[in-house]
Amino acid sequence: MKSKDFDVIIIGGGGGGLSAAIMAKEAGASCIVLEADTKLGGATAWSGGVFYAAGTSVQRAAGIEGDTPQAMYDYIMTLAGWEANPKIFRILSEQSGAGLEWLIEMGVVFPPQYLVCSGVDTVPRGHPSQGLADALINTAGAKGVETALNTRVESLIVEDGRVVGVRAGGTELRAGAVVIATGGFGNSEEMIKRLYPTAAANGAWTYAVHFRSPYILGDGIKLGEAVGAEIVGHDTGLLLPTSGLGKFVEAFMPPWITLVNTDGRRFMDESAPYAVSGYLINAQPGQRAFAVFDEVALVEGSQDMRYADPYNSGGVAMPTWEYNLLRQSIDNGKIFKADTLRELAGKIGVYPEILEATAERYNADCDKGIDSDYFKEMPNRFPLRKAPFYAREVRACVIGQTGAGLNVNEQAQVLDRLGHTIPGLYAGGEVLGCAMGKRYSGGGMGICNAIVFGRIAGTAAATDAMKQA
Numbered sequence: 001m002k003s004k005d006f007d008v009i010i011i012g013g014g015g016g017g018l019s020a021a022i023m024a025k026e027a028g029a030s031c032i033v034l035e036a037d038t039k040l041g042g043a044t045a046w047s048g049g050v051f052y053a054a055g056t057s058v059q060r061a062a063g064i065e066g067d068t069p070q071a072m073y074d075y076i077m078t079l080a081g082w083e084a085n086p087k088i089f090r091i092l093s094e095q096s097g098a099g100l101e102w103l104i105e106m107g108v109v110f111p112p113q114y115l116v117c118s119g120v121d122t123v124p125r126g127h128p129s130q131g132l133a134d135a136l137i138n139t140a141g142a143k144g145v146e147t148a149l150n151t152r153v154e155s156l157i158v159e160d161g162r163v164v165g166v167r168a169g170g171t172e173l174r175a176g177a178v179v180i181a182t183g184g185f186g187n188s189e190e191m192i193k194r195l196y197p198t199a200a201a202n203g204a205w206t207y208a209v210h211f212r213s214p215y216i217l218g219d220g221i222k223l224g225e226a227v228g229a230e231i232v233g234h235d236t237g238l239l240l241p242t243s244g245l246g247k248f249v250e251a252f253m254p255p256w257i258t259l260v261n262t263d264g265r266r267f268m269d270e271s272a273p274y275a276v277s278g279y280l281i282n283a284q285p286g287q288r289a290f291a292v293f294d295e296v297a298l299v300e301g302s303q304d305m306r307y308a309d310p311y312n313s314g315g316v317a318m319p320t321w322e323y324n325l326l327r328q329s330i331d332n333g334k335i336f337k338a339d340t341l342r343e344l345a346g347k348i349g350v351y352p353e354i355l356e357a358t359a360e361r362y363n364a365d366c367d368k369g370i371d372s373d374y375f376k377e378m379p380n381r382f383p384l385r386k387a388p389f390y391a392r393e394v395r396a397c398v399i400g401q402t403g404a405g406l407n408v409n410e411q412a413q414v415l416d417r418l419g420h421t422i423p424g425l426y427a428g429g430e431v432l433g434c435a436m437g438k439r440y441s442g443g444g445m446g447i448c449n450a451i452v453f454g455r456i457a458g459t460a461a462a463t464d465a466m467k468q469a
């Protein structure tokens with residue numbers, strides 16, 4: 001083998017890549033992070049920074065005792081109906097706490113008062129953070145991790161069946177081991193069509209919340225495929241609901257709408273967590289629904305911060321449901337308007353008698369202060385009573401995470417179609433196809449995966465690389 005430039009080369013400088021780099025450096029390896037963008041951080045730096053973890057010091061500080069990795073594992077596997085890789089989710093559950101404490105040591109703050117149940121679990125495991133990407137970037141810098149920006153890796157170098165380096169911009173760099181940490185593929189129409197058909201089915205409505213990270217294009221999947229890696233997790237991911245009235249980071253629907261399917265029937269609690277809401281909408285005929293509301297809901301509901309900010313973040317968490325945008329969209333015809341529900345039903349193409357019956361039942365419930373069908377909880381009720389009535393199509397098409405990607409074992413070694421490791425090749429973060437399962441378990445699992453598997457990949461790659469001449 002020709003001499004190596006570094007022990008470990010890490011492709012991608014987001015949460016997974018930086019975690020790998022810090023761990024590789026701590027293990028005594030020399031390493032470099034190659035980043036296609038003009039800055040480090042990737043989607044991790046744009047993210048909400050919520051980390052899903054069990055049995056943490058933050059939970060204990062909030063008075064939550066007794067949560068365990070086993071309970072987290074059981075919850076994830078149950079929600080996925082066991083259609084998730086048990087070995088990978090056992091590791092994520094067992095190492096989530098250690099990953100989070102590692103970040104705390106680095107200076108990341110997880111205020112205990114903001115802990116949330118970010119899935120459909122009963123224990124708060126969603127840990128909102130402050131300063132996560134900056135802490136990783138600064139720690140990597142302080143530890144002497146080298147970085148090269150504007151450096152998009154184009155291919156891997158393989159010799160005698162082992163990955164021994166990368167090619168980027170006409171240059172070859174050689175290493176004892178390579179870590180792929182290139183994130184997801186939500187900004188690539190071609191990759192979405194190929195690996196996430198449920199998202200692609202929404203056509204022009206579909207985009208990823210990763211739109212501010214231009215290189216989230218699935219490069220790592222292609223790099224792996226070119227050297228024989230198996231791609232798993234086809235058509236999995238997280239699809240968030242939206243009114244489609246703008247391109248924003250949006251994960252929630254407001255509870256003041258009445259959501260009906262194309263028959264005109266309600267089918268869910270409109271305030272359901274995003275761990276389940278998109279899947280419910282995509283299970284409806286035509287993968288779509290309509291938000292129906294009256295004048296009172298529009299004026300009062302859309303301007304009430306209790307509904308606009310379900311995670312108490314201090315900002316508006318559902319910008320496409322914001323009052324001024326809704327008014328504008330009514331004026332320009334993007335939102336349907338009618339004097340009666342029957343007329344509205346005609347405009348949106350649902351059965352008038354079913355929509356009227358839905359409203360009658362919902363209104364009677366509102367008068368009683370309950371939702372006897374779906375148990376939606378909210379401080380005030382918004383019946384469908386005061387004209388004009390409005391309707392806007394809703395789709396679950398905003399990609400929050402892509403699930404398809406590389407398959408790895410417990411040491412983050414990339415696997416081929418026969419389940420054999422590809423020597424010298426490691427991966428972690430959203431590029432993995434084995435860390436999603438059938439369902440996104442809850443807010444924070446993306447960061448959990450990036451940190452946990454980034455750390456594992458960095459340590460394992462360093463150990464392996466330092467054995468190579």
Ligand SMILES: Cc1cc2nc3c(=O)[nH]c(=O)nc-3n(C[C@H](O)[C@H](O)[C@H](O)COP(=O)(O)OP(=O)(O)OC[C@H]3O[C@@H](n4cnc5c(N)ncnc54)[C@H](O)[C@@H]3O)c2cc1C
Binds near residue numbers: 011050209216219446
């Ligand atoms: C707006 C938003 C909010 C989110 N909120 C949350 C949240 O609160 N909690 C949560 O768990 N998840 C959240 N997510 C998802 C989460 O951020 C990601 O799953 C996670 O950060 C992915 O980390 P990563 O290191 O795998 O990839 P990234 O952080 O995306 O980093 C990948 C890096 O690789 C680089 N790259 C790509 N191709 C190449 C190449 N060929 N050569 C060199 N570099 C390359 C990219 O430019 C990028 O910098 C959110 C995502 C977004 C966009």
